[in-house]
């Protein structure tokens with residue numbers, strides 16, 4: 001079974017939005033056409049009024065019938081009005097169809113991209129904030145597009161059309177408007193750049209206050225215990241004042257922008273009217289043309305009023321997209337090669353050759369590690385905490401790439417196999433298994449999606465999970481809370497065991513998989529485990545002597561190096577590290593670290 005590769009996504013906000021627009025080009029173009037139509041109809045209304053007035057005046061002057069004379073212009077007026085209705089609703093319809101689909105696509109692709117990130121990436125980024133980023137990026141991308149389509153573009157159309165219509169009457173009039181538009185747009189843009197800085201400061205102050213409140217509520221117990229309720233309130237007061245300062249600064253600035261806009265509007269309308277009256281009085285212009293110039297100015301002023309605010313919003317949306325893209329659309333760390341082959345496991349032999357690995361450059365975990373495990377062998381990894389046992393399992397699963405050396409399974413380098421095929425052949429039971437907030441049935445079936453209900457239940461029985469599952473409220477349909485918090489550690493381990501039984505992969509990895517079980521349950525499970533291990537290559541990290549004694553071979557790790565390797569009996573006879581740990585055992589467990597070991601002896 002092959003898996004779909006990660007989608008290719010642009011990593012700059014503008015190209016990111018354009019990338020998704022390209023999937024919906026017909027819809028976006030339709031919106032563009034409808035918005036153009038609507039703006040044209042709107043801005044041509046004054047033009048129709050001009051013709052109506054001139055027709056009426058002409059008819060009156062010629063003492064002819066008014067209605068027939070005015071009819072064509074009136075039809076034009078009615079047509080334009082109807083055009084506004086139809087074009088705007090057509091555009092609205094496309095938006096209803098397009099908007100949700102666009103956001104869905106962005107979310108889906110961002111999620112698919114995210115899925116291919118490495119273990120390291122997910123350890124460094126919180127799940128909640130990643131989910132938020134996906135939501136905000138899809139929303140922001142849509143808003144960037146809408147602002148361009150429904151705010152900026154209609155304004156461009158309106159300005160251009162007005163200039164053309166006015167130029168037909170008088171070039172000077174068009175020149176005045178053109179100069180005004182250029183000045184107005186540039187100044188609005190510059191002002192909004194400045195306002196953006198203030199708006200960001202204000203947003204930062206708001207989230208600072210929220211953070212302080214969260215911290216205070218989290219520590220409400222401390223405030224109660226130390227009778228510091230008033231203190232906490234006063235403490236918050238200072239941050240609230242700070243927020244007020246920041247808020248006033250951005251609001252004052254917006255107010256200043258409005259002064260600019262209202263004054264500019266006043267200048268435009270006064271200038272246009274004065275200029276037009278002059279033309280009119282000199283007989284260069286008709287009454288209708290005068291009315292058109294005046295109402296065009298009014299219409300434009302109306303449309304252009306919120307321009308700074310729109311620039312500001314636009315920057316914010318673009319900023320959201322930029323943040324999300326920066327966080328999610330990074331290069332993937334662990335990639336399938338172009339010629340990656342599905343891994344074929346026949347015996348399950350594992351060879352680790354000259355392996356160098358470090359999570360961080362400064363502290364190597366392994367240097368030149370070699371280990372050969374024949375197919376079907378059951379090997380125990382033993383060593384103090386931090387000696388690299390879990391890391392080796394991580395590398396085997398290719399959750400990280402080694403810096404040097406290679407791991408082979410049945411002679412095939414896992415680095416040149418597809419990650420999916422590798423992980424399909426390996427069942428892993430981690431020390432602290434996570435469960436989905438889905439039913440227990442679904443959680444167990446996750447091991448093999450086509451397992452029947454009976455197979456799931458049989459696996460649960462084998463893992464000694466069946467009994468406690470039946471005791472839960474909804475049995476196999478019970479939900480287990482986020483990450484499985486409603487179950488105890490031991491119960492989660494048993495669900496994870498059942499899941500591994502269902503998966504039935506040829507290679508089995510257990511990372512202290514029974515550590516959270518009480519010794520009675522553990523003893524029951526040993527038999528099931530022995531059954532599960534049959535015919536498989538098994539790597540077990542364990543501290544329990546009862547687990548270790550049953551294995552073919554024990555490998556002892558110390559600071560990332562293998563210091564002993566042999567059958568349990570051999571190692572005991574050798575009287576080395578393992579034998580010492582054995583001697584220091586407490587309650588059937590090997591010591592977890594040197595301090596504990598010494599303590600046991602003392």
Ligand SMILES: Nc1ncnc2c1ncn2[C@@H]1O[C@H](COP(=O)(O)OP(=O)(O)O)[C@@H](O)[C@H]1O
Pocket residue numbers: 123359360365383384385386387388389390391392
């Ligand atoms: N995700 C990680 N990032 C950085 N260092 C890690 C990470 N996981 C483990 N380590 C370090 O790698 C070393 C080996 O850890 P690990 O393999 O978990 O040990 P063990 O399973 O034997 O207790 C330890 O020094 C540990 O601190």
Ligand SMILES: [Mg+2]
Pocket residue numbers: 386389390391511
């Ligand atoms: Mg470990």
